[in-house]
Amino acid sequence: MNTKKPTGSIRKRFNVLTLVFISVVVNYIDRSNISVAAFALSQDLSLSSIQMGYIFSAFAWTYAIFQIPGGILVDNIKARILYPVMLILWSISSLLQGFVNSFTVLTGLRASSGIFQAPSFPTNNAIASKWFPEKERGSAIAIYTSGQYVGLAFLTPLLVSIQYYLGWRGLFIFSGVIGLILSYIWHKFYRDPKEHKSISKTELEYICQDEPNTSNNHDSENTIKFSWKDIKHAFVHKKLWGLYIGQFCIGSLIIFFLTWFPTYLVQYRGIDFLESGFLASIPFLAAFVGVILSGFTSDFLIRKGYKKEVARKLPIICGMLLSTCIIGVNYTDNTNFIILFLTIAFFGNGFASTTWVFVSLMAPKRLIGLVGGTFNFIGSSSAVITPIAIGYLAKNGDFRPAIFFITCLTVVGLLSFIFLIGKIKKINI
Numbered sequence: 001m002n003t004k005k006p007t008g009s010i011r012k013r014f015n016v017l018t019l020v021f022i023s024v025v026v027n028y029i030d031r032s033n034i035s036v037a038a039f040a041l042s043q044d045l046s047l048s049s050i051q052m053g054y055i056f057s058a059f060a061w062t063y064a065i066f067q068i069p070g071g072i073l074v075d076n077i078k079a080r081i082l083y084p085v086m087l088i089l090w091s092i093s094s095l096l097q098g099f100v101n102s103f104t105v106l107t108g109l110r111a112s113s114g115i116f117q118a119p120s121f122p123t124n125n126a127i128a129s130k131w132f133p134e135k136e137r138g139s140a141i142a143i144y145t146s147g148q149y150v151g152l153a154f155l156t157p158l159l160v161s162i163q164y165y166l167g168w169r170g171l172f173i174f175s176g177v178i179g180l181i182l183s184y185i186w187h188k189f190y191r192d193p194k195e196h197k198s199i200s201k202t203e204l205e206y207i208c209q210d211e212p213n214t215s216n217n218h219d220s221e222n223t224i225k226f227s228w229k230d231i232k233h234a235f236v237h238k239k240l241w242g243l244y245i246g247q248f249c250i251g252s253l254i255i256f257f258l259t260w261f262p263t264y265l266v267q268y269r270g271i272d273f274l275e276s277g278f279l280a281s282i283p284f285l286a287a288f289v290g291v292i293l294s295g296f297t298s299d300f301l302i303r304k305g306y307k308k309e310v311a312r313k314l315p316i317i318c319g320m321l322l323s324t325c326i327i328g329v330n331y332t333d334n335t336n337f338i339i340l341f342l343t344i345a346f347f348g349n350g351f352a353s354t355t356w357v358f359v360s361l362m363a364p365k366r367l368i369g370l371v372g373g374t375f376n377f378i379g380s381s382s383a384v385i386t387p388i389a390i391g392y393l394a395k396n397g398d399f400r401p402a403i404f405f406i407t408c409l410t411v412v413g414l415l416s417f418i419f420l421i422g423k424i425k426k427i428n429i
Contacts, residue, residue, distance in 0.1 A: 012199045013131040017140055019190060020124050023083065024147030026179050027120055029155060030094045030113060031059065032258045033175045036159045037168035039266050041106075044168070051103055053391020056259040058107045060383030063114030067380060068231070070119030071373020074126050075366070080190045082123060087183035090116035095176025098169040121356070122372035129360045129368055130193055133206065135302055138312070138357045142295020145353055148254075149288035156281045230367055234374040237427055242420025243358050246316070247379030249413025252406055253323055253349045255383040257283065260390050260402070261342075268399045269338065279339055283346035290319065290350025298354060312358065312424055313417060315351050320414040322348025327407040330400045355379075364427050382409075 034041075034056065042052050073082060093113040100106040124144055132140040163171045191197070193204055234240065262280055265271045271279060294315040301311035325348065328341035356372070363371035386406070393402040 012196055012203060013140075013193075016127065016131050016190065017143055019186065020127055020144040021147045021150075023087070023120070023182060023186070024124065024144050025150055025155070026087075026182050027090075027117060028148040028258075029159070030090055030117070030175050030179060032156075033094065033159060033171050034059075034097075034110065035259050035262050036156065036163055037171055038259075038263050040163065040168045045101070045103065045106070047103060049395050050391045052263075053388045055103070055107055055110055056255075056387035056391075057384050058110035059114040059117075060255070060380055060387070061114060062111045063118050064377050064380040064384055066115050066118035067122070067373040067375075067377030068234070068370065069373070071122045071369040071371070071376075073119050074122040074369030074372070076369075078192065079123050079127055080187060080192070082119060083190065084183040084187040086116055086120055086123075087179050087186060091176045091179030091183065093176075094179065095173050098172035098176070118376075119373075121376050122369050125356050125359055125372045126369055128356075133208075134361070135299060137360055138298040138302070138354055139295045141356045141360075142291050142298075142354050145295075145356065146288050146291040146350070149284050149291060149350055154281065154285075156284060230370060233364060233367060233427070234371050239362060239421050239424075239427070240371065240375070242416050242422070243355065243362070244375055244378040245416040245420065246413045247355050247375055248382045249409045249416065250320070250323075250349060250352055250355065251379045251382035252386045252409045253326065253345065254353075255386045256390065256402075256406055257287075257346060258383075259387045260394070260399075264399050268394070268397060269335065271335065279335075282339055283342045286343045286347035287350030287353075290347040291353045292350075294319065294351045294354045295357075298357070312354075312361070313421070316355065316417050317352075317414060319348040319350070319352030320410055320417070322351065323410045324348075324407055324414075326403060326410070330403050358421070358424065361424055362427055 038052055038056075041047070042049075047055070090113050093109050093116060097106060097109045100109065125141070128137055128140045128144065159171060162174055166174070193199060193208075261283075265279060298311050298315050301314070323345045325341050326345035329338050332338060332341070356375075359372045359375050360368060386409075389405060390399075390402040393399075393405060
């Protein structure tokens with residue numbers, strides 16, 4: 001089995017990674033456009049902060065609920081078919097949001113977007129597991145995960161400008177059209193490694209180095225059908241619960257930035273709307289740097305011979321410690337310090353965001369999609385709870401209790417990774 005990196009000029013796995021990365025960027029444009037539109041939208045439709053909290057969380061309700069069914073789809077439907085279908089459906093939903101006139105319709109469309117995006121990250125993880133050997137997987141996951149921050153860091157000013165000139169309705173229509181274009185590209189160019197016509201034998205062997213019998217077992221594994229008894233394996237292991245709880249807490253900080261952050265800057269801190277678009281991009285850019293550093297640092301420690309407990313956990317623990325810096329915004333009115341504390345906190349969140357690598361390392365091999373769906377279901381439930389909680393906590397215009405709430409969740413997540421996961425090893429069933 002070849003364990004050396006392919007030396008040819010074309011490495012197909014990086015082409016695939018680029019496609020996944022772009023898809024994550026588009027995915028998060030469709031998730032976060034509501035936060036950019038929120039201030040103008042709430043004024044036009046006369047929506048209260050509590051109603052906006054429910055709109056923010058509507059996506060997350062269905063996204064979380066459909067994670068496990070989505071994970072089952074990932075284990076049974078090829079990514080070349082599943083990804084384009086997801087893209088088409090969630091893009092149409094986003095486009096239609098540009099035509100709504102009521103709280104009920106907008107909430108329903110946000111909920112439908114959650115359904116259609118539910119299998120996306122389990123699919124991303126399954127693709128990374130197929131296309132990258134374990135020693136490169138942390139970096140690969142970090143790169144595509146960084147797409148959520150790249151989209152928000154570099155495109156938030158663009159999205160703010162689109163809304164400024166075309167209105168919040170034009171923003172939703174723009175988001176939908178981009179996704180429809182990408183769906184065609186996915187179907188046209190993506191293939192699994194063994195089905196990719198132009199992949200070299202050297203690269204294929206390199207990809208499969210962790211599984212010397214992959215070629216012999218591939219067909220038999222694909223014939224194993226899903227059983228409802230498999231679901232228990234996603235819930236009975238303490239290690240997985242440590243991962244799930246940690247992901248929930250990491251997600252709470254992310255969802256603040258994806259939903260209430262622009263409103264926090266404009267409404268509570270009194271920052272000009274256009275200026276807020278550029279200021280908001282700074283923490284997202286820091287998170288992008290954090291997640292890239294996390295993946296490459298983790299893989300570097302693996303190559304240097306450090307145990308997985310150190311190499312995989314250390315970036316997450318350090319990142320969550322930095323994330324607690326968000327509490328600092330409660331003790332200053334200086335805009336520069338506010339952005340500084342938020343930037344440090346979101347850098348830490350990015351540095352802790354390569355948790356998907358634990359799914360590929362710990363989940364039973366034939367249930368990666370199911371465990372990934374469960375992991376994302378519990379992690380995504382933070383997007384159900386957190387926006388509503390912030391809506392109630394900030395209903396009088398004071399965001400300080402909400403910031404304290406997020407800080408407490410970050411501490412809980414830190415303790416979960418330290419004490420519950422324990423030794424990192426594959427769960428055999």
